[in-house]
Amino acid sequence: xxxxxxxxxxxxxxxxxxxxxxxxxxxxxxxxxxxxxxxxxxxxxxxxxxxxxxxxxxxxxxxxxxxxxxxxxxxxxxxxxxxxxxxxxxxxxxxxxxxxxxxxxxxxxxxxxxxxxxxxxxxxxxxxxxxxxxxxxxxxxxxxxxxxxxxxxxxxxxxxxxxxxxxxxxxxxxxxxxxxxxxxxxxxxxxxxxxxxxxxxxxxxxxxxxxxxxxxxxxxxxxxxxxxxxxxxxxxxxxxxxxxxxxxxxxxxxxxxxxxxxxxxxxxxxxxxxxxxxxxxxxxxxxxxxxxxxxxxxxxxxxxxxxxxxxxxxxxxxxxxxxxxxxxxxxxxxxxxxxxxxxxxxxxxxxxxxxxxxxxxxxxxxxxxxxxxxxxxxxxxxxxxxxxxxxxxxxxxxxxxxxxxxxxxxxxxxxxxxxxxxxxxxxxxxxxxxxxxxxxxxxxxxxxxxxxxxxxxxxxxxxxxxxxxxxxxxxxxxxxxxxxxxxxxxxxxxxxxxxxxxxxxxxxxxxxxxxxxxxxxxxxxxx
Amino acid sequence: xxxxxxxxxxxxxxxxxxxxxxxxxxxxxxxxxxxxxxxxxxxxxxxxxxxxxxxxxxxxxxxxxxxxxxxxxxxxxxxxxxxxxxxxxxxxxxxxxxxxxxxxxxxxxxxxxxxxxxxxxxxxxxxxxxxxxxxxxxxxxxxxxxxxxxxxxxxxxxxxxxxx
Numbered sequence: 001x002x003x004x005x006x007x008x009x010x011x012x013x014x015x016x017x018x019x020x021x022x023x024x025x026x027x028x029x030x031x032x033x034x035x036x037x038x039x040x041x042x043x044x045x046x047x048x049x050x051x052x053x054x055x056x057x058x059x060x061x062x063x064x065x066x067x068x069x070x071x072x073x074x075x076x077x078x079x080x081x082x083x084x085x086x087x088x089x090x091x092x093x094x095x096x097x098x099x100x101x102x103x104x105x106x107x108x109x110x111x112x113x114x115x116x117x118x119x120x121x122x123x124x125x126x127x128x129x130x131x132x133x134x135x136x137x138x139x140x141x142x143x144x145x146x147x148x149x150x151x152x153x154x155x156x157x158x159x160x161x162x163x164x165x166x167x168x169x170x171x172x173x174x175x176x177x178x179x180x181x182x183x184x185x186x187x188x189x190x191x192x193x194x195x196x197x198x199x200x201x202x203x204x205x206x207x208x209x210x211x212x213x214x215x216x217x218x219x220x221x222x223x224x225x226x227x228x229x230x231x232x233x234x235x236x237x238x239x240x241x242x243x244x245x246x247x248x249x250x251x252x253x254x255x256x257x258x259x260x261x262x263x264x265x266x267x268x269x270x271x272x273x274x275x276x277x278x279x280x281x282x283x284x285x286x287x288x289x290x291x292x293x294x295x296x297x298x299x300x301x302x303x304x305x306x307x308x309x310x311x312x313x314x315x316x317x318x319x320x321x322x323x324x325x326x327x328x329x330x331x332x333x334x335x336x337x338x339x340x341x342x343x344x345x346x347x348x349x350x351x352x353x354x355x356x357x358x359x360x361x362x363x364x365x366x367x368x369x370x371x372x373x374x375x376x377x378x379x380x381x382x383x384x385x386x387x388x389x390x391x392x393x394x395x396x397x398x399x400x401x402x403x404x405x406x407x408x409x410x411x412x413x414x415x416x417x418x419x420x421x422x423x424x425x426x427x428x429x430x431x432x433x434x435x436x437x438x439x440x441x442x443x444x445x446x447x448x449x450x451x452x453x454x455x456x457x458x459x460x461x462x463x464x465x466x467x468x469x470x471x472x473x474x475x476x477x478x479x480x481x482x483x484x485x486x487x488x489x490x491x492x493x494x495x496x497x498x499x500x501x502x503x504x505x506x507x508x509x510x511x512x513x514x515x516x517x518x519x520x521x522x523x524x525x526x527x
Numbered sequence: 528x529x530x531x532x533x534x535x536x537x538x539x540x541x542x543x544x545x546x547x548x549x550x551x552x553x554x555x556x557x558x559x560x561x562x563x564x565x566x567x568x569x570x571x572x573x574x575x576x577x578x579x580x581x582x583x584x585x586x587x588x589x590x591x592x593x594x595x596x597x598x599x600x601x602x603x604x605x606x607x608x609x610x611x612x613x614x615x616x617x618x619x620x621x622x623x624x625x626x627x628x629x630x631x632x633x634x635x636x637x638x639x640x641x642x643x644x645x646x647x648x649x650x651x652x653x654x655x656x657x658x659x660x661x662x663x664x665x666x667x668x669x670x671x672x673x674x675x676x677x678x679x680x681x682x683x684x685x686x687x688x689x690x691x
Contacts, residue, residue: 053678056678167592167595169588169591169592169595170546170592172588173550173585173588173589173592176581176584176585176588177550177553177585179577179581180557180578180581180582180585183577183578183581187574189572189574190565190573190574192564192565192574194561194564194574194575194578195557195560195578218620218621218624221620222613222616222617222620222621223609225613225616225617225620225650225651226611226613226616226650226651226652227609227611227613392651393648393651393653393654394648394662396620396647396651397623397643397644397645397647397648397662397663397666398644398662398666400620400623400624400643400644400647401627401640401643401644401647401666401670402670403624404623404624404627404631404639404643405627405640405670405674405680408627408631408680408682409674409678409680412680412681412682414628414631414632417624417627417628417631418624418625418628420624421621421624421625424620424621424624425621428617429549432542432607432608432609433542433543433545433546433549433607434542434543434546435546451577454572454577455572458569458570458572459570459571462570463568463569463570463571464569465569
């Protein structure tokens with residue numbers, strides 16, 4: 001088994017090293033790294049903006065590039081957290097706790113250097129996991145009938161909406177809304193139009209890009225405009241020489257790094273727990289087993305490398321259910337899956353056998369991309385730091401243009417540009433009402449497949465709804481759903497918040513609303 | 528919880544009340560519209576089956592959200608508007624795509640891009656006329672070069688459609 005995996009991986013490297021794939025992988029990680037640093041732009045908005053540009057590309061190159069944006073942004077986000085104390089992207093929020101004190105002590109460079117290294121270790125572990133676990137999962141998933149697929153999707157959707165930040169009920173409501181939005185347009189089975197209100201432009205359904213850019217672009221600009229404080233670049237002078245850690249520091253960071261990696265990979269195995277939860281859990285674990293927990297928050301190297309390694313290990317691990325089962329764990333994965341579907345590739349367990357070039361090419365490109373990032377990050381950190389100073393008033397109008405032209409280019413139709421504005425307004429209202437819009441995307445991408453499988457399962461069982469609990473594998477998934485809901489209610493009744501580490505989250509100064517939350521006045525440090 | 532104010536009034540001041548209310552309204556709309564499509568049987572589901580079910584589910588979730596808002600007493604942020612409402616900026620951001628549609632459709636990519644960026648940039652409270660014009664010009668040059676020449680987006684660069 002290991003032998004086949006290695007042969008496949010070798011083949012994957014062959015795909016990833018094809019010159020144009022290599023170039024797009026590089027472009028992806030570079031852009032990702034850049035927007036990861038830029039406050040106010042997140043991987044979700046970036047991937048959706050780049051999505052229309054990939055229509056003309058081959059599927060492999062497209063997915064390599066979009067994947068690169070995603071993990072590239074994780075590297076960039078750490079820079080923001082450590083040097084500026086700004087949790088630009090939620091997974092890096094805990095890194096601020098110890099990263100910024102280190103910067104104040106003049107050790108920011110070391111923190112960055114070790115972060116890059118820890119990220120690489122975490123990512124490599126996640127990739128290895130992906131290589132060996134995905135084929136196993138596929139083997140199991142190929143036995144699934146429509147009923148199993150349906151209940152598995154239900155589990156994924158429930159986990160994705162209840163384990164994320166914020167109120168679980170609101171999360172489920174957003175998922176249901178997403179499922180509904182996915183049903184707009186022509187019904188595949190009967191051909192009748194649903195919820196189009198006579199607009200022929202809606203026959204093909206709501207455009208994925210319009211939805212993503214409305215919710216994570218326009219809505220986010222509306223909530224950040226004029227709320228962004230000028231950035232304090234007092235501590236951002238970091239040179240190449242500062243980044244080299246001493247031997248003692250490497251020794252100090254070594255075991256926390258591995259512990260973080262393990263925690264991250266365990267978290268990625270639970271559907272719905274993205275990198276944010278992984279990093280919080282890793283930090284909390286590290287604090288608990290530390291001999292001097294009281295020193296956390298004062299600039300301990302453990303407090304930086306552990307959550308960062310965990311984030312990266314979980315980001316790569318999240319690709320496992322997405323690629324092998326076709327069930328994304330969070331909104332970014334849903335978007336990547338949507339990108340594959342636009343290319344005409346059906347996600348699901350058959351993906352690896354039908355499109356080995358995509359899967360193994362992606363796996364191999366992860367490694368290449370991560371090495372590129374290490375190489376890039378070390379000399380380019382000075383440039384990234386300068387980019388931090390770009391004021392928001394230049395950023396968001398330019399980004400708005402990219403949103404408009406991107407949505408237009410998807411279909412060469414102005415109707416979608418109007419769609420994005422309407423969705424943006426609606427998304428902002430949802431944000432103000434305390435909803436997190438990420439599960440909408442999850443529901444939207446899975447919606448049509450969920451409906452299709454549900455119909456098929458019902459047809460096979462002759463309309464017997466009990467089929468979901470009668471078939472053993474499906475019953476297990478349904479039981480897991482029940483446990484998930486039950487535990488949420490239990491924690492609620494006990495008064496404890498369902499969040500895994502609410503204490504740490506509060507320590508950072510409030511929630512970071514969505515994937516792209518830029519620094520807000522409230523999140524800015526005192527100095 | 529103070530009992531002096533009426534519970535209904537207290538509820539009205541809560542964000543979750545509106546959040547739940549919005550979900551109930553959406554659910555109602557979805558379910559009522561869905562009921563006009565053929566529902567079919569469980570075995571042969573029609574196009575209306577799943578959306579109607581989702582709408583009804585959304586109504587129940589809305590009730591749950593509103594009810595949770597009633598019971599919670601924690602000091603979470605409850606106001607609907609942010610501390611400093613940015614009506615002008617919001618208006619600018621929403622008008623920006625509209626301007627892009629209008630100018631892009633009738634005059635081409637250059638005016639569309641310029642108007643889109645220009646209007647959006649006006650929303651910032653520190654914006655100056657000069658800075659905004661410079662930004663819009665720069666983005667237009669760069670954007671047209673990238674999308675029209677490099678990526679070949681089929682949108683006329685400059686056109687005039689008389690029939691408005």
